[in-house]
Amino acid sequence: MTKRLYYADVYAQEFDARIVNNIKIDGKPAIELNMTLFYPTSGGQMHDTGTLGEASVIDVIIKDDAIWHILDRPVNGEQVHGVLNWERRFDFMQQHTAFHILAGSFRNRLGVDTLSSHLGEDNSTIDVNSERIDELQLQDVETFANQVIWENRPVRAFWAGKFDLDNPLLRKKPDDCHEKIRLVEIENLDLDPCGGTHVTTTGQVGFVKITGSEKIRGYTRYTFIAGNRAWSDLQKRYSVITTLGQLLTTGVEGLPAAVEKLVQENKKLAKALQNFEKEAEEQMILELAQQTAGNLLVRKCYNDKTPETLRRVAGAVIKQSPGIFLLGSTGETPCVVFATTRPDLDLRPILKQILPLIEGRGGGSASFVQGGGTNSAGISAALETAAELLSD
Ligand SMILES: [Zn+2]
Known part of the structure; x- marks a missing residue:
């Protein structure tokens, strides 16, 4: 051994x-x-x-x-x-002792038992036997746990005697009650069989913060950080909040209202943009329908229209006006949409021939095809070639 x-x-x-x-x-x-x-x-x-x-x-x-x-x-x-690697070990000692303090605090403040724990490299978790702990109760547990830390209570580890196993503070009775059970005690708070490493006074934990919760079939898993981890996290959050405050020209207290205002403004702008785009589409349909009068083939190249917009416009215009419509858009998503009302035409071979010009792919039915590519500069030539092929 x-x-x-x-x-x-x-x-x-x-x-x-x-x-x-x-x-x-x-x-x-x-x-x-x-x-x-x-x-x-x-x-x-x-x-x-x-x-x-x-x-x-x-x-x-x-x-x-x-x-x-x-x-x-x-x-x-x-x-x-x-x-x-002392930094890592001491960090685990802080997280582990914080776990005992939290387990004792859940029991002391709410009478809730702890089921298990996991001390990970980034986060630690504590599973408690309740799924009905509200925000105020949790804050109370957290505050109490931090008070225990600041009282700098002794943390003792020792081999169990018969008397210890009857102690009402004992969180979990060992299955096998013998004297080789190692107990860890936080004065007047918690007593638990444990073989891990802990700091010897609660003050060395610094402080503990519960950072998240997840309800899992009858119990709740809380995530927590303590000691140096909690301190690093605080520094990180301060840095983020300070940057946000500078961006929104407000202090910490003003941040929620400033962000809420931004969200509301963004919603309004999005709505306005949607209306604007709808009007623009109607205008496109109207123009195309006018151009087709006496002119069977209409070719039009747009800027920065989405494939969805071209599809909707082409779909709408062939319902109103007979003709052949060759639409394309340059910009971030170069695309083409060809549509016709003529039953004698098959647009698919035409599309197939022009796709290399836009380095794209596409498909569709005989009377309605679409293609998207990566070469925006080729859209104009693609429309021109399609028009030539159709006039043949
Ligand atoms: Zn322990």
Whole structure:
């Protein structure tokens, strides 16, 4: 059994150990040590990283009761010096302790039990046995949790005695009640069997913030951040809010109203633009219908019309006026639409011949075809060629 040094001193960052096994796991070098500071992924907490000799520790796992350090390169010799990636470990200690504080706070303030937790690299989650916690109740839990942090209460880890298992604060009774159960206690708040790493006083958590929630069949999963993560997040949000304030020339308090005003204005503009486009389409249809009088073939090249607009215009005009209509548009979405009322014509071979000019694809029925391409400069030539082919 590897001696778990982090239980003796959770703040130790370096150690020396003897290599007792040196193998490969899934093709990667893996070593077992007689003692280690590296925490293996377990109990909802992720593994530590760092170095063992010249090698980087990329994963730490428990396999057949042994702790295996998965390395990026082999380590030789009998002894090895280990150094933890302390930033990562301390971050997990902050998140993990924050989890216990939140679990105790949900129970203390709302009488709600915690079901499970996950401490990830970006976000941590806590699942609580209720789906009816409202915003005010949640704020109360959050405020209480932060007060516990600022009171700097002791966080104690110890092996359970018989008396501890009867403690009313005990959040989850271990299935197997024996003295090798490790308990973690936050003074007057929470007592829970746990094998993870925690800070020794609540103050080191800094502060905790619940950042999201998701209801899942009878319970609620809350996302939270604490410590350095919460601080980095605050800095990021401050930066975003400051930029928004500068863009909208308002302070933090004025932001919701300024954004609301923008949204309303945008809706009005969108409505106005829609009306304007509708009128423009009607005008296009009218002009095309006038041009076809005494002139069987009408060719028209527009600027910046969408394929949908051309389709609607062509569809409308052939209902009003007999003729052949060759419409095209240059711009962001170069496109053509050909439509005719003449039953003796098949426009498909015509389209097929002009598509290379606009580097496009298309299709349709004998009397109504459309094509879209990438070469805007070819639209005019495509319409001209189509007209020549039809006059033949
Ligand atoms: Zn814990």
